[in-house]
Amino acid sequence: MVEQEHQNSSCPPRPLRRADLPVDTIELAEYLIGKTLIHCLPGGMLRGRIVETEAYPVGDAAGHAFPGKTLRNSSLFLPPGHAYVYLVYGSSLMLNVTSEHRGIGAGVLLRALEPLQGLELMQRLRGTKRLLELTRGPGRLAQAMAIKLSDDGHDLCKPGRLWLADAVGKIGIVSQSERIGLGRNVDPPWRFFERDNPYVSGPRNFH
């Protein structure tokens, strides 16, 4: 029998290299679709495939860096490929990937994953067995991946504990829409998602 029954079990995930990340925030948001997020824990490995992102580029009034650098948003100003983690609504952690250059505050919010590995641990972390409720939505994603506030500023291009790796599987049609949850009426199409993936949160209307 052939050992190589699945691409994922045979070749180890290759980390995303910082030099390969598109500098532009919007390009990075699209680039990250299909890529994987890995968190190695004592209890096992958590791994998911990114299926939905949102760009918060330079000069975007909705971006956390817009009012200027503060203690809370300082990680957004790190070099590209770092984690910016913050708490909203008192209970939900959000995980972003920094973009642009050191000293520039911009990033990409990871909004949904397709769970690949460590599903039982994700189910425990999330308190549900329903697969579609594990990683659909940014807060759920962070909880299922055991992201903590202390992961703020972590280098996601350094393979080890928490890092980004190359794409898995065929990437489907990537659609764009307005971003979700901003109390604004008009918004540029800076949300990217794999159109036919069931783990995408929110509306799937596409441009």
Next chain:
DNA sequence: AGTGCGATTGACT
């Protein structure tokens, strides 16, 4: 020191 408000979620009609 006090106030208002989220890049959401889960519970409920």
Next chain:
DNA sequence: GTCAATCGCACTA
């Protein structure tokens, strides 16, 4: 579909 919980942060006084 509606709606409120929840709390760290930024801002005002």
